[in-house]
Amino acid sequence: MSYDLVIIGSGPGGYSAAVRAGQYGLKTALVERDSKLGGTCLHVGCVPTKALLHTAEIWQHFLHSEEEGIHCENPRLDYPKAVERKDKIVAKHAKGVEFLMKKNKVDWIKGSGKLLGGGKVEVRGDKGIQTLDAKNIIIATGSGARMLPGLEPDPERILTNVEILSMTSVPRSLIIIGAGAVGVEFGSIFHRFGAKVTILEMLPRIVPVEDEDISKELERVFRKSGIRVETGAKVGEVAATEGGVKASVTLANGKTDQIDAEKLLVAVGRKPNTEGMGLEQTRVELDRGFIKVNAFQQTAEPGVYAIGDVVAGTPQLAHVAAMEGMVAVGNIAGKPVKPIDKNRIPGATYTEPGIGSVGLTEAQARAQGHRVKVGKFSFLANSKASILGRHDGFVKVVADEKYGEILGVHIIGPHAYELIGEAVAAMEAEATVETMMATIHAHPTLYEAIGEAFSAVYGLAINA
Numbered sequence: 330m331s332y333d334l335v336i337i338g339s340g341p342g343g344y345s346a347a348v349r350a351g352q353y354g355l356k357t358a359l360v361e362r363d364s365k366l367g368g369t370c371l372h373v374g375c376v377p378t379k380a381l382l383h384t385a386e387i388w389q390h391f392l393h394s395e396e397e398g399i400h401c402e403n404p405r406l407d408y409p410k411a412v413e414r415k416d417k418i419v420a421k422h423a424k425g426v427e428f429l430m431k432k433n434k435v436d437w438i439k440g441s442g443k444l445l446g447g448g449k450v451e452v453r454g455d456k457g458i459q460t461l462d463a464k465n466i467i468i469a470t471g472s473g474a475r476m477l478p479g480l481e482p483d484p485e486r487i488l489t490n491v492e493i494l495s496m497t498s499v500p501r502s503l504i505i506i507g508a509g510a511v512g513v514e515f516g517s518i519f520h521r522f523g524a525k526v527t528i529l530e531m532l533p534r535i536v537p538v539e540d541e542d543i544s545k546e547l548e549r550v551f552r553k554s555g556i557r558v559e560t561g562a563k564v565g566e567v568a569a570t571e572g573g574v575k576a577s578v579t580l581a582n583g584k585t586d587q588i589d590a591e592k593l594l595v596a597v598g599r600k601p602n603t604e605g606m607g608l609e610q611t612r613v614e615l616d617r618g619f620i621k622v623n624a625f626q627q628t629a630e631p632g633v634y635a636i637g638d639v640v641a642g643t644p645q646l647a648h649v650a651a652m653e654g655m656v657a658v659g660n661i662a663g664k665p666v667k668p669i670d671k672n673r674i675p676g677a678t679y680t681e682p683g684i685g686s687v688g689l690t691e692a693q694a695r696a697q698g699h700r701v702k703v704g705k706f707s708f709l710a711n712s713k714a715s716i717l718g719r720h721d722g723f724v725k726v727v728a729d730e731k732y733g734e735i736l737g738v739h740i741i742g743p744h745a746y747e748l749i750g751e752a753v754a755a756m757e758a759e760a761t762v763e764t765m766m767a768t769i770h771a772h773p774t775l776y777e778a779i780g781e782a783f784s785a786v787y788g789l790a791i792n793a
């Protein structure tokens with residue numbers, strides 16, 4: 330078979346690119362080795378975690394309903410039912426992706442894809458081997474969980490994001506190694522379901538890519554809520570015990586602790602799915618296994634593009650994978666394309682309190698030589714936060730003094746991952762702090778806190 334475009338991998342990067350290619354009239358094939366379309370994000374990432382998180386939130390409402398004057402007799406968590414709900418949501422959306430392929434006349438080719446060089450892609454599937462001729466190829470093969478040396482995932486004790494999502498009960502205790510987005514999200518979910526959670530992070534702070542004030546606030550709230558957080562912690566031997574697992578940890582103060590738990594989650598980053606892809610037959614260049622691309626997602630091999638988690642230096646986020654797909658397909662179809670500005674990518678971490686951020690942190694802005702002005706507004710003074718009973722967190726605006734340029738916005742608090750949208754749009758539209766101060770924010774809303782934080786840059790917040 331001969332195609333204008335063959336895409337390998339059907340995660341948010343690959344399937345979105347396939348839809349756009351169909352819309353542009355390119356004859357397109359989507360190669361996927363799993364039996365279902367949707368990738369990490371849909372099956373073992375974004376969607377199932379957020380479905381469980383929603384249930385954890387509802388569960389907390391029941392546990393604390395007395396504060397609202399609602400008396401619930403013996404609320405009971407039926408965790409298998411919560412897992413069933415999560416699985417239904419995932420299945421519905423996997424069908425949705427299949428529908429999109431049909432609607433956009435994309436051929437779904439089942440099997441594992443490999444580049445043979447010269448525009449040929451070999452697909453090995455249950456029905457044997459076939460070779461596709463491709464004018465263009467997009468590699469969208471994503472990533473898998475990175476393990477610590479000497480550890481192998483198993484469904485009983487040592488988990489990755491895959492095994493933890495198919496547990497049928499809430500563990501009594503859970504050790505999490507790694508406090509990036511994946512680690513803290515699972516910690517926040519299972520803590521709310523009642524597990525005793527310990528988070529171990531080698532670096533001096535949790536969510537290390539965020540602004541330092543955000544890390545401090547999340548750590549403060551986690552500790553206050555009963556999550557044990559150890560930063561600067563080095564994990565040594567991990568051994569199976571009768572009841573689960575034991576980890577030997579050298580703490581920041583140099584002392585060694587033995588921590589027991591029923592289960593242990595390894596969340597120390599993601600490795601690229603590039604092995605066995607036949608890249609050695611091409612000019613595609615790698616950086617520690619990740620694929621190097623230019624601003625249009627082109628690799629060093631003519632006609633071969635890469636998008637999403639597999640790309641070197643790409644923030645591993647579903648919306649980035651999808652937008653990189655738009656750039657690659659636009660380029661292939663000869664349409665005007667705007668390469669991605671890494672400074673305008675929203676980061677979202679779905680903890681309690683949640684995190685939403687965009688642009689430079691205060692430290693990055695100072696390091697780049699900006700004359701930094703910061704405006705901060707706490708959710709303590711926001712009436713909607715009071716109504717919700719969720720006062721932790723703040724909005725922090727990082728601006729340049731000279732023209733009021735918005736350099737970054739960092740939010741921790743209720744629904745921060747939704748609120749950040751306003752800041753992303755403001756930065757994309759190159760609005761200044763003054764523009765945002767003059768933007769009317771409805772009352773009572775959480776996003777009023779954003780308007781106040783912009784005003785706080787000039788010491789003009791009203792409710793502070």
Ligand SMILES: Cc1cc2nc3c(=O)[nH]c(=O)nc-3n(C[C@H](O)[C@H](O)[C@H](O)COP(=O)(O)OP(=O)(O)OC[C@H]3O[C@@H](n4cnc5c(N)ncnc54)[C@H](O)[C@@H]3O)c2cc1C
Nearest residue numbers: 338340342362368369370374375442471637638645646647
């Ligand atoms: C627990 C967890 C929670 C997350 N939550 C969020 C979130 O809330 N928001 C967010 O933006 N991001 C989140 N992410 C990150 C997000 O899942 C990834 O950034 C996103 O899935 C990357 O998309 P992708 O298209 O690059 O690859 P993937 O989604 O990894 O898809 C790659 C696909 O390629 C297939 N494949 C691989 N090799 C081959 C081959 N040789 N032949 C054929 N098929 C192949 C795989 O089977 C897979 O289906 C989360 C990740 C994890 C692990």
